Amino acid sequence: MLEYSLRFLAGGIAVSVFAALGDTLRPKSFAGLFGAAPSIALATLLLTLSQKGAPFVALESRSMIVGAFALAAYSWTVCVLLKRFLLSSRAATMAALIVWFAVALGASAALFQLS
Template sequence: MTEYVLRFIAGGVIVSMFSILGDMLRPKSFAGLLGAAPSVALATLGIVVVQHGPAYAAAESWTMIYGAVALACYSVVVCHLLMRFYLAALPATIIALVVWLAVAFGLLAGLGGAA
């Protein structure tokens, strides 16, 4: 239970810091970019370091990087399907989800995951 409270507090503090940073930057669209994902990842890594040590946190950070690469591939595929092939949003996201899964699990299987 205390882990969830700690994660909630750490995530809230880090989200607030990223929101302030995003509010200071121009254009304002950076505020959404810096909103939740980086702060949740940092809070999670901080808790993992305390509970399992830095080696385990390093392995976990690699899986986060693989997920980010897969998300970038997903985004590119969605953009191409929507803009070039004029697919509707639902089929484009379903097709791109398959790409995301293939890239994420391919990187995990090929390069390794958490210890």
């Protein structure tokens, strides 16, 4: 129960800080980037650090970074498929999943082989 309370408190504080940051940015559509995902990730890493230690948090952080790069590649691919090739949104998002998997698995293999 204490863990859930800490998650709630840390997540709430982090969401509030990122929401305040997002409010100060222009354009307002950019503020959505600072919504829940970064703040929840940071709160989770903070709690994991206190429970499982720094080596585990380092591994999780690297995994989050790989996921962010894979999402960026996926999003860019969807944009290209929609604008340049005029695919339907369903076809573009399904086709771009191949890029997401390739970047995620390739970056994971390269990054975790080095460590």
